[in-house]
Amino acid sequence: MVxxxxxxxLDRTRRAEEAIxxxxxxxxxxxxxxxxxxxxxxKECISSGMTQEVERCLLALRRAARGEIVALVSxxxxxxxxxxxxxxxxxxxxxxxxxxxxxxxxTSANAAAAKFGAPLMLDYAVISLSDLLVPWEVIRARxxxxxxxxxxxxxxxxxxxxxxxxxxxxxxxxxxxxxxxTPVGVATAVGTAEEHIVLSDLAHFLxxxxxxxxxVIIGNRSSRFVEGRFITPRGYKL
Numbered sequence: 404m405v406x407x408x409x410x411x412x413l414d415r416t417r418r419a420e421e422a423i424x425x426x427x428x429x430x431x432x433x434x435x436x437x438x439x440x441x442x443x444x445x446k447e448c449i450s451s452g453m454t455q456e457v458e459r460c461l462l463a464l465r466r467a468a469r470g471e472i473v474a475l476v477s478x479x480x481x482x483x484x485x486x487x488x489x490x491x492x493x494x495x496x497x498x499x500x501x502x503x504x505x506x507x508x509x510t511s512a513n514a515a516a517a518k519f520g521a522p523l524m525l526d527y528a529v530i531s532l533s534d535l536l537v538p539w540e541v542i543r544a545r546x547x548x549x550x551x552x553x554x555x556x557x558x559x560x561x562x563x564x565x566x567x568x569x570x571x572x573x574x575x576x577x578x579x580x581x582x583x584x585t586p587v588g589v590a591t592a593v594g595t596a597e598e599h600i601v602l603s604d605l606a607h608f609l610x611x612x613x614x615x616x617x618x619v620i621i622g623n624r625s626s627r628f629v630e631g632r633f634i635t636p637r638g639y640k641l
Contacts, residue, residue: 406508
């Protein structure tokens with residue numbers, strides 16, 4: 404299980420690159436395989452589209468059961484909205500006894516935070532707004548809890564062409580507990596040629612371009628902009 408980071412080669416770890424180099428088969432979502440094509444020359448690549456995670460994972464496990472070394476790649480970290488947990492569940496269900504190693508990767512939240520400044524210096528929560536696998540009522544309850552607890556929030560899968568209301572509802576929940584001037588950062592396609600970084604605030608960030616490739620980080624009540632950087636103070640006495 405290999406985390407390839409948010410996109411660009413500079414954000415991949417050496418351990419991830421070595422794991423792919425040692426593998427004869429590399430499996431992953433088509434878009435993710437494109438991000439590591441510089442590492443897969445001469446290797447068999449197994450690709451499939453979005454929403455085919457179970458089938459892709461099973462195929463990778465079955466190839467591993469034949470004695471092959473398989474790298475199943477995920478963007479970011481494979482244990483954060485990635486494939487690591489699914490692989491372990493499926494291996495147990497199918498009785499496929501193969502060693503599974505998880506190779507950590509730079510998460511999209513961490514990569515985005517570094518572009519903004521230091522918004523995750525104190526306690527924070529990560530929430531996906533995609534309701535494909537989790538009911539929206541559950542996600543909304545979690546947003547309410549995070550907002551009321553004054554945690555910085557990193558929002559994954561904030562908006563798609565068909566799914567726009569969720570982000571608007573999330574913004575409304577945060578505005579119940581935090582002022583409109585609360586810093587917000589929107590990072591899209593970090594580490595790639597399409598990278599786009601915007602600093603805004605809670606009252607206006609919905610006016611920026613936000614896609615499925617974006618990460619939105621919403622500050623807490625102590626977060627602020629300092630010299631054009633978005634920071635959340637840890638509490639040090641200055």
